[in-house]
Amino acid sequence: MPMLRPTNPCKTAAMVLALVFCAAASWLPAQTAPAPGNPQGAPPRRAPPLALNSRPFLWQSSCMDKGSILEVLRTHEPELKAAGVVHLRLFGSVARGESSVHSDVDLMAELDRSKHPTLLNLVHLENRLTDMLGVKADLALAETMRETVRLRAGREAILAF
Numbered sequence: 001m002p003m004l005r006p007t008n009p010c011k012t013a014a015m016v017l018a019l020v021f022c023a024a025a026s027w028l029p030a031q032t033a034p035a036p037g038n039p040q041g042a043p044p045r046r047a048p049p050l051a052l053n054s055r056p057f058l059w060q061s062s063c064m065d066k067g068s069i070l071e072v073l074r075t076h077e078p079e080l081k082a083a084g085v086v087h088l089r090l091f092g093s094v095a096r097g098e099s100s101v102h103s104d105v106d107l108m109a110e111l112d113r114s115k116h117p118t119l120l121n122l123v124h125l126e127n128r129l130t131d132m133l134g135v136k137a138d139l140a141l142a143e144t145m146r147e148t149v150r151l152r153a154g155r156e157a158i159l160a161f
Contacts, residue, residue, distance in 0.1 A: 074160055083125055085111060090157065092105070092106030
């Protein structure tokens with residue numbers, strides 16, 4: 001078997017993580033469920049494998065429009081500011097009023113650099129925003145966005161705080 005040697009360190013890390021997750025999944029005990037029609041006597045059938053992402057799938061509520069999203073974000077402003085968010089803007093399909101049941105909530109943040117945010121802090125913040133809103137939140141940092149994307153997002157963005 002040929003050895004894979006990506007030149008990009010991020011690809012190497014992704015490959016290592018994928019191997020670790022595959023190995024960990026193979027060590028998990030098999031989940032079983034009773035056979036339909038004969039729950040006592042028949043051998044159990046295998047249940048679907050465990051998902052790596054244990055978070056429940058979130059559906060966008062029909063009442064979750066830009067107004068209610070902004071209201072939730074403004075309600076949680078003290079918590080978000082304590083986490084290092086200086087400004088938070090809503091952009092994308094929700095801000096344009098074009099969202100669907102499958103839409104996520106696009107948020108653009110400006111962070112307080114004196115708090116030295118790490119990648120782990122950003123992941124935690126994005127997960128916390130998802131929990132607050134009840135729909136998948138996609139957090140982007142304004143300074144890391146490509147210029148053309150940042151300009152387009154800036155034109156449609158709505159300031160939460």
